[in-house]
Amino acid sequence: MTATLDTVAVRSPRAPRLRPGGAGAAAARGLRRIPALLTIAFLILITAYPLFWMFINSLKSNSDFLNNPSYALPESWRWDNYVTGWETANLSTTIVNSVIVTFPSLVLLVVLGTAAGYALEVLVFRGRATILLLFLAGIMIPGQMIVLPLFTAAFTIGATGSLLPLILIYTASGLPLTVFMMATYFRAIPREIFEAATIDGASMVRAFFAIGMPMMRNAILTVAIVQFFQIWNDLLFALIFAGQRRLNTIQVGLLNFSGEYGSTNYGPLFAAICITVGGILLLYLFLNQRIMKGLAAGAVKG
């Protein structure tokens, strides 16, 4: 098939329609690709340029940023902005804190969520539909609704000085989507596989660990990716539970840094943003297909 639907996405409704076929067909087709190509160029420009802009400005001195056009290349390339930014933004601490919070949460989330998804989808018992619905209801609960009691509780038992509350909160708040996605994935696996395992003498718990978990490898990776971005990029809970400087996660740290220091010293601020963004971009470049599919699956199932 030739490109008959070519310009649907980009042509304005009143644009003249070019008839395919005939002598000028090839030329017409070439012409019709122009709006599409322009759109693509525009998309690439608006996606990539802000990041490039950020990068060149991370290498400028303050006076260079203030006095020259910001789209110009740096007068002198100040790589030391990265050192200053790294140190003043407290990045070594905040990155470590973010890692300390994110990975235990992810592990807990995946293990608990997969087990619950298996129990709710594969196993048969009364009330499982209700429990699944109960989990599902959690998807709509905004963080604001649970944060005050949680903070009060953490305050009362004196747990506000550590990152433990954050780990538990991220685990719990990620469970609704995880359980639901896992239940959906288990739906595609025939029950007979698990039943056969029990004939060979395994308990259902063992069947879960020996068969269920390994078969879910891809699903687990998908869910982990969705939740990674949720947790890594969270601001609300992190502001409240990691507000002390030594507990700051990377998001909170960056925000504080910008408030205290970044409004007067641009190069290091841009450098700190570049580092924060760069790490995620690197991860994305390695896993982009999976990340795209994962996030889309999370949305549709959620």
Added chain:
Amino acid sequence: MKSVLGDRKAIILLLTPALLVYTVIMLAPVVWSLGLTFFSGSPLMGFEFSGLANFERLIADSAVWDAFWFTVRYAVLVTLLQVVLGYGLALLYNFVLRKSSVLVRTLVFFPVVLPTVAVSLLYQKIFQSAPSDGFVNELLVNVGLDSVDWLGAGTTAFVVIVIMDVWRSIGFYGILIFSGLLDIPDEIIESARLDGARGVSLFRHIVLPMSLPILFASFIFSINGTIKVFDSVFALTGGGPGSSTTPLTLYMYRTAFQYSDYGYGSTIALLLTVMCLVITLFIFRSSRRDITV
């Protein structure tokens, strides 16, 4: 075989941990937060029973309604832009670029994964007007217009928030809807073409009707997210100037953590939750005829 799948020990062992964590950290706080709406105070100052005073205050509080309207305006506009532009992208991927769309898809998806705080700080600088012009103002000046104090007025700050959040999410909706378009069987499109449907008419009579389920799912997902907008506004404008860009989420945060009014904060959170509940009910009703899952 029923008995094997009804293994009680397995059910308890596998389900209880998740259920326990979820109940203690999500469900119990929701109930507790409901209770807090009848109190005023904070853990530091102590709580005092205040009956329905918080609800009366909520109804009379013009700041709540400003925040409510900001949330609604933001949610409706951003949702529309996300779905419509995302649909445009998906059509571009599916019908124009086809197999060569991988690179564009990958690039346009970039901003989706970036940390919101970092993107907000970047946008602050891009739209900056003092002490020196940011990129956008330089552009305006270069074409002969005046530079604008974007984040200094409510209306323009709103525009910047919308632009930023659409920029951040558009690749995501492009992929989401694209994956829905892939489910439309090729044979249907082929046969419609054989019947003479082309361009706009093919789109209107075949593609659009067949992509309604995914459009609907995107719409619901989008509005559910935009109502909870917090990170991007907090990091970009901090709700300002004044309180002109304060959504309900941020107003609640302020009330609770800056003015230490937990009772009233919970009441605002409840209003937000009710909004989400109403939308979630739509999800449940629509998911019955949803064929995209």
